[in-house]
Each structure stands twice: as structure tokens, then as C-alpha cells.
Amino acid sequence: MHYQELIEQLLANIGGKKNIVRVTHCMTRLRFKLKDETQAKTEEIKKLTGVVTVVQSGGQYQVVIGSHVAEVYKEFVAITGIEANEVVAEEKPKGLFNIFIDNVSAIFTPVMSVLMASGMIKGLLALVMAMGVLDKESGTYLILNATGDGLFYFFPLFLGYTASKKFGGKPFIGMAIGAALVYPTIVAANGSETVLYTLFKGSIIASPIHLTFLGIPIILMNYTSSVIPIIAASYLATKFELFFSRILPRSVRSFFVSFLTLMLTVPIIFLIVGPITTWLGLFLGKSLSAAYYFSPVLAGIVIGGFWQIFIMLGLHWGFIPIALNNFATLGYDIVMMSGATTPIAMAGVTLAVFFKTKNSKLKEIAFPAFLSAFFGITEPALYGVTLPRKKVFYTTSVAVGIAGGIMGLFKTRVFINGGTGIFALPRYINPEVGIDNSFIGFSLASVVAFVLGFLITYLYSYDPKIDEETFKDPATTKSDEANQMIPNKKVGQTVLYEMVSPIKGKVISLKEVEDTAFSTEVLGKGVAILPREGRVYAPVDGIVTTLFPSYHALGLTSDMGVELLIHIGMDTVNLRGENFEPKIKQGDRVTKGQLLLEFDMEALNEAGYSLITPIVISNSKEYLEVLGTDKEFVDRNENLLTIIV
Structure with a gap:
């Protein structure tokens, strides 16, 4: 065999056969799907005689060999025993939630830099508003708010593009679906006072109907800033694309594949995803509200621990009508506040990652994400730092859950709608008596959430090796390419x-x-x-x-x-x-x-x-x-x- 030494060295530096899910090749590259790319010693692989470079793209670990890659591939298969196109004991994430996290992390990566920038703008705007520097009615505020909030409001368009690319579909179809979800008349219909009738009136899932599709009632939800509906829609659209591409003549594919995919996907999402999300949210909201009266501490732990998950799934909308009703009838709310320390906990977690990581790129993401989270904007921290690192993500839930239990112990109440993060403090001041257990409970819970999030992350849940960077010393690195010149x-x-x-x-x-x-x-x-x-x-x-x-x-x-x-x-x-x-x-x-x-x-x-x-x-x-x-x-x-x- 001509390439045995190269293959043995490559195998040793890529994490061994046990780290390989599958391997294929194209014109110039060995294309690996690895269980854990962090186990691969990229810089060492680049130094190997016979390796041109390494490219990590699209979920593949690509080792560029050259035009003779087919020969290397054949010997690689023979030496390792991995058959062509064989999938080797892939350690798939266990459970739907882990699969969800893996996919969402990949989908968010392309928009992360813009997400960070938008979060920073929103955080800065919240700060200057709190200082009384800007008037909310001023043109300056409106333009800056649009600049910072535009991405979040139209999130489904951005995620439609990246999710479609992730699932192998046409990105612009994904964008078109996202645009339909946040189309102005759809958004307006959801908030309209005109109700055609109410489905399941008097039950826990009573749903006002504002519009119908071909006579079928549509249960609307607020799709702005949502994540799950557009990801589900993009996945479904990809399946429709593949189906229609197979059955339609090539001469009409360019038009009819997109036409039929959109005509089917958008109504299905409105008819199915909206009701499921709305009903689950209502059920959770009412169930956990009842649980709060049974045991405020236990309910606080559960609601706080799962709050960031509720937000990602869009299930937090089910809590909003309950909270609004509580504000109207009681003058305060006791349910949604259990997750109110989520931005503070996430700030502590992200700051710990910033201090502990040696990865310069992650540092560039983590510090702005910390600031944004501290001021109440959690998306940059969630999708850029915590979610891709599961233990760190779970740490946030633990810290918020404990903080929620503390607020339950103090029977904390929130009295007004308003800011989040550090700007949430005024919401817990009792308008009748001033500072009471509600303010003390939230303040203490915020400190605990931040400190616990930081300490658990720094001391236990974050291992900087998963983001380790290796560097090549130009003074000692040999030029393999020069040695191989004919x-x-x-x-x-x-x-x-x-x-x-x-x-x-x-x-x-x-x-x-x-x-x-x-x-x-x-x-x-x-x-x-x-x-x-x-x-x-x-x-x-x-x-x-x-x-x-x-x-x-x-x-x-x-x-x-x-x-x-x-x-x-x-x-x-x-x-x-x-x-x-x-x-x-x-x-x-x-x-x-x-x-x-x-x-x-x-x-x-x-x-x-x-x-x-x-x-x-x-x-x-x-x-x-x-x-x-x-x-x-x-x-x-x-x-x-x-x-x-």
C-alpha cells in the first residue's frame, strides 16, 4: 500500500475509527462525518505529508488530499474496515431535545455575528433609555430600535434560509415561508379584536379564531422572533422539494417545484404548528399556574428551570394571557416571574466561559453576549455560547430553577410589564408599599442566579478543551508541500x-x-x-x-x-x-x-x-x-x- 503511513497518522489525529461516523470522497477531499470534531487535531493533520489542508464546512470534516484522493480513499477503507458509504455506529444524540439542540446550533451559526451585533444594539438602547437620554417617541430611538430589533422581529426569514441549507433545501423557499409567517396582515390578524368564533370555548385550550383557510379555522400565534415553526417548516419544505423534483419533468421543475412546495408548506404550518404550539403553551401555563398555588417553591423551580426551553419552543406565549389576566384582576403576576432571572443567569454563565476559554473567537462572541444578556437580550448568549455547549446550557437552567425556587419562597410578585435583565428590578417594586418581599426576593434570586451560573460553569460544566485552538509555530513548521514537489x-x-x-x-x-x-x-x-x-x-x-x-x-x-x-x-x-x-x-x-x-x-x-x-x-x-x-x-x-x- 502506498499511503499506509499517511492513513495511520490521519486516523490517529482524527480521533480514531471510533470517532468516524462515515467517510466519503469527492474530487480532491476525504469527507468525514465525525462524532466529535473537537477530537480531531486539525493543525497536526495539516502538517501531515500528503495532506494539503483541512476544511471544516457544512458539518463535514474535509481533508484535502489532491487529485489522487480516490486511491487514498480505497486504502483508507481497506485499512480501517469502514465500507464505502457505511455509517459506523453513530452516537446520535439521545432524546428529541438533544437532537433539537444539535440542529438548532448548526442552523444559528451562520447568523451569529449579526445576532451578536443586534443584541448589542438592543442592550445599548435599553441602557440609554434607562438613563433617560432618549425619548421613546424620537426618530433617533425609532431608527436605532429598528436597527437592533429588525433581525429579531424577522427572525423566521433568516432562519428559513439557514435551516433550508442545513436540511438540503432551497434557501429562498425557506425565506419565503418565513416571510409568510411574519407577514404584516397575519401579525395584525393575531392581535385583532375581531373574533369570528372561539373553538373549545370554556376549556383550557379555548382558542379565538380570527381567520380561516378554505373554511378551516386557523389558530394563530405570534411568529415574530419564533424559532421552532420556521425550522419545522423548512424541514417539511425540503421533503416536498425532493418529492416534486423526482416526479416532475425537468422542463417544468424550476417553477413548479417551488410553487407546489410553498402552496403546501405554508398552509400546513399555519393549520398544524400554530394550534399545537398554542395549545401546549396554554396547557403548560394553566397547569403551572395551578401548581404555583399548591407549592410556590416547587413551581418556581420547575418554571424557572424550563423557562429558556419554553421560550425556544414558543410555549411561553401560553403564559402571557394568564399573566395579563392576573395583572388586570390581581394587580400582579406570580407565574411568569419564575423565569425572570434567565438573562442574569445567562450573563453569569457566559462571563465564566469568557474568562475560562482560550479560544479567541469564542472570547469575541462571549463578552458581547454577556453584556447583551445582562441588559436582557439573551439570544446572542443562548445561540452563540450556551446552546452549542450542552452542559453550559443545562447550567443556565439549574441556576434559573434555583432562583425561581427562591422567588417562590419569598412569594415574589411582579407588578408591571417592563424591562428584562437588570432593567427588570423596577417591576418588582410594590406600588402600594414600596420595597417588600417581592423586590427582595427578585434581587436575591438574581444574585444567586448570576453567581451560581458563573461558578458552576467555571468550576464544573465548561471544559475549555472542547474549544481548544492549536497554533502552528512558523519557525519550526516544515513545508511538506515543498518536499513533495516533482x-x-x-x-x-x-x-x-x-x-x-x-x-x-x-x-x-x-x-x-x-x-x-x-x-x-x-x-x-x-x-x-x-x-x-x-x-x-x-x-x-x-x-x-x-x-x-x-x-x-x-x-x-x-x-x-x-x-x-x-x-x-x-x-x-x-x-x-x-x-x-x-x-x-x-x-x-x-x-x-x-x-x-x-x-x-x-x-x-x-x-x-x-x-x-x-x-x-x-x-x-x-x-x-x-x-x-x-x-x-x-x-x-x-x-x-x-x-x-
């Missing part, structure tokens, strides 16, 4: 070999390609093309040495020995051949100008995939230089690359 056997002879473009389109520098394996030229020198037509032609006479089963990439070896890689779009391997139609097969001999492949540009665009197509010389190290054209646009018969031998 000696140039034509020194002294300057030969220019010009290669025409296989695709018509706009010429783009490889440095502008999102994938670092291409932008850093580790896969070879060349250029990228933004296609203007969905056809790929042979730029040389030669052999099709590789045609990946997903048809998104192919490799040619010219009669002169030039190895060419054409990679259509970014992450298009995920489409598994859909929207690609090869005209050749692996091993075929082709002639210059022969049509090799067709791809549906419109369908790829609609699915949210970048069409930027890198065209690189895989064995460019064998040549003195590979130069790209200086033209901005090229036709398929125009010179694209000049190879200096």
Missing part, C-alpha cells in the same frame, strides 16, 4: 502552453473564491469563472480521469500531461447529481471543444448555491508558472490559462 525536467527550456476556457463567463481571481482550498491555491493554480451558460466543454485533447458521481466536478489529463480540475459551483456536491447532466463518463477520451457536461444554472441559483467555478491545474507545481488571462470575460474558445514549462 522535479522540473525541462529546466532551461521555456515552453508556453495555452489552454482555452471550458466555460463562457466572467473571469474571477481564485482569491475571491469562498473555499480556502481554492483561494489559497493549495489545489493548484488557475482562475475561477462565473458562468454565463450551463455548459462545460473540453479545453484540451485528453482523458476524463475523474468524474465524481455527483457530476459537480471532473478531472481531465491532457495529452501533454496537464492535469485539470473543473469544479462547478460551491458545495454543489450536496445536490448528489441533481441539475447536472454529464455527456461523458470516466475514462472517456475527449477532444478539444467536445461538450462534457450540462448544468441547470437557474436551478442552482434558486437552490442558493454559488455558481463560481474554479478551474485549476492540479499538477501546477510541475511547471514554472501558471498564468490566468487578463480579460474580464472569456468565451469558451478563448485563451484562459498560460502554462510555462
Whole structure:
């Protein structure tokens, strides 16, 4: 075996066979699905002779090998005993909640930086409002509030995009569904005083009906800032997309797949998800309200411990009518306040992570998240820090649960609606007697929640090794790539070999390609093309040495020995051949100008995939230089690359 040493070293640094869920390969990479990516020693793997680089993207751990990856893959399979496409004893998260956490964490990652920024703006605005610097009716306040709150209000649009990409659907369909959920007339209908009739009147799940769909009553909920409905909708839409893509003729897919998916998904979400969420919330609200009168301490622990989960699932809306009714009839509420220390506890937890972690990127997220949580904005801390680290997430629940029990012990009451986080303190001042047990109970509970959250996280629940960064010492790192260079056997002879473009389109520098394996030229020198037509032609006479089963990439070896890689779009391997139609097969001999492949540009665009197509010389190290054209646009018969031998 030629690659046994490489494979043994790779296996040792990736966490062993037990850490591998499955492994496949594409044109240049071994693509691993790992149980725990933190076990992989990425920097050590990058140093291995035979490894070009490592790319972590889309839930895959990708080790870039080069054009001979198929040979490495075959030996890897033989040595490890992992069969091709075999799924090896995957340690799936146990329980629906853990599965939910894993998926939500992945869905939130792409929007995290904007989420952090919005949270900081909202926190800053809350601070200046508390100081009396701004008038709530001023234009300055309105613009800043829109800037900070816009993302949260239209959250379903953002999550529709990221969730659809996570589940393999078209991101813009996800966005369209999210837009429907927060459409102004839908939001207005939910708050309308016009009620057609009430379902289950007099019961615990009595539901006012504001509108119907084809005569079927719709039980509305507030979908702004919601998470679960759009994730469920995106998952369902992905299934519909796959179904319609299989049964519809290709000539009508680009329109009818999206049309039918939207026509089915949006009504189903309104008709099913809304009622389920509303009824569960009402049931929980009334049940826990009754439990509070039975045992305030126990109810406080339960409500506080599960409050952040209720919010994520949208079930907290069931508590709101009870709280509003309590304010109207009693002048105070005793139920929702049990979870009021959630922002404070989350601030303590996040601050502990900030102090303990050695990961610079996590530090950049954690401190702003701490400030936002302290001022009552929990989303950046929840989705950026605690939720992806389950023990830390559970620590928040424990701290809030204990704080809720303390408030139950003091029989704490909240007297007005208002701020959250540190700005919630005025809500617990009794308007009749001033400072009483309610204020004392909340203040003490807040301190306990913050301190417990910080200490438990710092001393027990957060292990910084899971976010450990390793660094390469440039003074001691060897250049493996240089050692592997094939000696140039034509020194002294300057030969220019010009290669025409296989695709018509706009010429783009490889440095502008999102994938670092291409932008850093580790896969070879060349250029990228933004296609203007969905056809790929042979730029040389030669052999099709590789045609990946997903048809998104192919490799040619010219009669002169030039190895060419054409990679259509970014992450298009995920489409598994859909929207690609090869005209050749692996091993075929082709002639210059022969049509090799067709791809549906419109369908790829609609699915949210970048069409930027890198065209690189895989064995460019064998040549003195590979130069790209200086033209901005090229036709398929125009010179694209000049190879200096």
C-alpha cells in the first residue's frame, strides 16, 4: 500500500475509527462525518505529508488530499474496515431535545455575528433609555430600535434560509415561508379584536379564531422572533422539494417545484404548528399556574428551570394571557416571574466561559453576549455560547430553577410589564408599599442566579478543551508541500502552453473564491469563472480521469500531461447529481471543444448555491508558472490559462 503511513497518522489525529461516523470522497477531499470534531487535531493533520489542508464546512470534516484522493480513499477503507458509504455506529444524540439542540446550533451559526451585533444594539438602547437620554417617541430611538430589533422581529426569514441549507433545501423557499409567517396582515390578524368564533370555548385550550383557510379555522400565534415553526417548516419544505423534483419533468421543475412546495408548506404550518404550539403553551401555563398555588417553591423551580426551553419552543406565549389576566384582576403576576432571572443567569454563565476559554473567537462572541444578556437580550448568549455547549446550557437552567425556587419562597410578585435583565428590578417594586418581599426576593434570586451560573460553569460544566485552538509555530513548521514537489525536467527550456476556457463567463481571481482550498491555491493554480451558460466543454485533447458521481466536478489529463480540475459551483456536491447532466463518463477520451457536461444554472441559483467555478491545474507545481488571462470575460474558445514549462 502506498499511503499506509499517511492513513495511520490521519486516523490517529482524527480521533480514531471510533470517532468516524462515515467517510466519503469527492474530487480532491476525504469527507468525514465525525462524532466529535473537537477530537480531531486539525493543525497536526495539516502538517501531515500528503495532506494539503483541512476544511471544516457544512458539518463535514474535509481533508484535502489532491487529485489522487480516490486511491487514498480505497486504502483508507481497506485499512480501517469502514465500507464505502457505511455509517459506523453513530452516537446520535439521545432524546428529541438533544437532537433539537444539535440542529438548532448548526442552523444559528451562520447568523451569529449579526445576532451578536443586534443584541448589542438592543442592550445599548435599553441602557440609554434607562438613563433617560432618549425619548421613546424620537426618530433617533425609532431608527436605532429598528436597527437592533429588525433581525429579531424577522427572525423566521433568516432562519428559513439557514435551516433550508442545513436540511438540503432551497434557501429562498425557506425565506419565503418565513416571510409568510411574519407577514404584516397575519401579525395584525393575531392581535385583532375581531373574533369570528372561539373553538373549545370554556376549556383550557379555548382558542379565538380570527381567520380561516378554505373554511378551516386557523389558530394563530405570534411568529415574530419564533424559532421552532420556521425550522419545522423548512424541514417539511425540503421533503416536498425532493418529492416534486423526482416526479416532475425537468422542463417544468424550476417553477413548479417551488410553487407546489410553498402552496403546501405554508398552509400546513399555519393549520398544524400554530394550534399545537398554542395549545401546549396554554396547557403548560394553566397547569403551572395551578401548581404555583399548591407549592410556590416547587413551581418556581420547575418554571424557572424550563423557562429558556419554553421560550425556544414558543410555549411561553401560553403564559402571557394568564399573566395579563392576573395583572388586570390581581394587580400582579406570580407565574411568569419564575423565569425572570434567565438573562442574569445567562450573563453569569457566559462571563465564566469568557474568562475560562482560550479560544479567541469564542472570547469575541462571549463578552458581547454577556453584556447583551445582562441588559436582557439573551439570544446572542443562548445561540452563540450556551446552546452549542450542552452542559453550559443545562447550567443556565439549574441556576434559573434555583432562583425561581427562591422567588417562590419569598412569594415574589411582579407588578408591571417592563424591562428584562437588570432593567427588570423596577417591576418588582410594590406600588402600594414600596420595597417588600417581592423586590427582595427578585434581587436575591438574581444574585444567586448570576453567581451560581458563573461558578458552576467555571468550576464544573465548561471544559475549555472542547474549544481548544492549536497554533502552528512558523519557525519550526516544515513545508511538506515543498518536499513533495516533482522535479522540473525541462529546466532551461521555456515552453508556453495555452489552454482555452471550458466555460463562457466572467473571469474571477481564485482569491475571491469562498473555499480556502481554492483561494489559497493549495489545489493548484488557475482562475475561477462565473458562468454565463450551463455548459462545460473540453479545453484540451485528453482523458476524463475523474468524474465524481455527483457530476459537480471532473478531472481531465491532457495529452501533454496537464492535469485539470473543473469544479462547478460551491458545495454543489450536496445536490448528489441533481441539475447536472454529464455527456461523458470516466475514462472517456475527449477532444478539444467536445461538450462534457450540462448544468441547470437557474436551478442552482434558486437552490442558493454559488455558481463560481474554479478551474485549476492540479499538477501546477510541475511547471514554472501558471498564468490566468487578463480579460474580464472569456468565451469558451478563448485563451484562459498560460502554462510555462
